Amino acid sequence: MKGKLITLEGIDGSGKSTITSFLNSHPSFANAVFTREPTTSWIGDAVYKAIQSNTDELAELMLFTADHADHIETLIRPAIEEGKIVISDRYSDSRYAYQGVTLKERMEEPMEWIQMIHRGWTIIPDLTLLFDIDPAVAVQRCGKRGEQTKFEKIDLLKGVRENYLKLAEKEPERFVVIDTDRELKEIEKDVLQAITSIIES
Ligand SMILES: Nc1ncnc2c1ncn2[C@@H]1O[C@H](COP(=O)(O)OP(=O)(O)OP(=O)(O)O)[C@@H](O)[C@H]1O
Numbered sequence: 001m002k003g004k005l006i007t008l009e010g011i012d013g014s015g016k017s018t019i020t021s022f023l024n025s026h027p028s029f030a031n032a033v034f035t036r037e038p039t040t041s042w043i044g045d046a047v048y049k050a051i052q053s054n055t056d057e058l059a060e061l062m063l064f065t066a067d068h069a070d071h072i073e074t075l076i077r078p079a080i081e082e083g084k085i086v087i088s089d090r091y092s093d094s095r096y097a098y099q100g101v102t103l104k105e106r107m108e109e110p111m112e113w114i115q116m117i118h119r120g121w122t123i124i125p126d127l128t129l130l131f132d133i134d135p136a137v138a139v140q141r142c143g144k145r146g147e148q149t150k151f152e153k154i155d156l157l158k159g160v161r162e163n164y165l166k167l168a169e170k171e172p173e174r175f176v177v178i179d180t181d182r183e184l185k186e187i188e189k190d191v192l193q194a195i196t197s198i199i200e201s
């Protein structure tokens, strides 16, 4: 039996890592493979170096994309072929949404162009949980945690959120939008329900 790929997406501070930790300790997912992008490989390290400095935005996209290609071939594809459930904290939609903003001065319709360069080799998730929140609330939450990336700015995150919502609108069969400006217990319940329905389908 083929496995399933579930991805968690959303702006910085939307609560993905919090829910990933919850799922990781949930007995239903004891055999699932938990992963993330940027990955922990040397290419993922290069990505973090890039986003912690003033790197050219197109070079940044290429590094993120190289990390994705390696992630698919070394971990995602083999795990899915083994019938595993793979849960990834960020995946290709992060590129469409974030670099869709950072490259908007460089080209027309960057989001569509980035999707086009993934076509034919990326693996499309079975389910994408989009953690949706007002960027002002997310930045306030990040402030308490400490700023971790250069993308944690309200104006940039507003554009990223709009891109995510456009992606969700275009593919309603893949996306489930979760309002994360709520109590954690309510969010956990919605997440479990969405994952259960995709696993049982
Ligand atoms: N439902 C919630 N209510 C209040 N605070 C929350 C909620 N969910 C997460 N937080 C807090 O918000 C902060 C950001 O959450 P988290 O690190 O899970 O976000 P993230 O989406 O993984 O961020 P990033 O993409 O930047 O890694 C953390 O301090 C976390 O404890």
Ligand SMILES: Cc1cn([C@H]2C[C@H](O)[C@@H](COP(=O)(O)O)O2)c(=O)[nH]c1=O
Pocket (backbone or CB within 6 Å): 012, 037, 038, 051, 064, 090, 091, 092, 094, 095, 096, 098, 099, 148, 149, 150, 151, 152
């Ligand atoms: C995969 C991916 C990530 N990003 C951005 C999103 C975050 O600001 C950072 C990653 O940091 P995290 O807090 O450890 O998730 O990078 C991006 O711009 N494009 C991507 O493809």
